[in-house]
Amino acid sequence: MIETRVSIGSIPLSVPAVRFALAQHTRERCEQIAAAALSAATARDARAAVLEIADSQVVSALALR
Numbered sequence: 001m002i003e004t005r006v007s008i009g010s011i012p013l014s015v016p017a018v019r020f021a022l023a024q025h026t027r028e029r030c031e032q033i034a035a036a037a038l039s040a041a042t043a044r045d046a047r048a049a050v051l052e053i054a055d056s057q058v059v060s061a062l063a064l065r
Contacts, residue, residue, distance in 0.1 A: 017062055026056045 022030065032059050040046035051059055059065055 021058045021062065024058045029053070029055075032065075 025033070033050050036049040036053055037046040040049050051064060054064075
């Protein structure tokens, strides 16, 4: 299990958007995405790594780019 320390208030996505994003990825892919984010040196690098791994339809649907 990967532990994160992110305040819920710092996440601008709604619960339905998060539910949608999770539903589009396997658990294995979610773990890969989390590992990529956690291994990044900066927040900007983490975001870039996540956007590269995440399903492109999710990125588009949630207007993340």
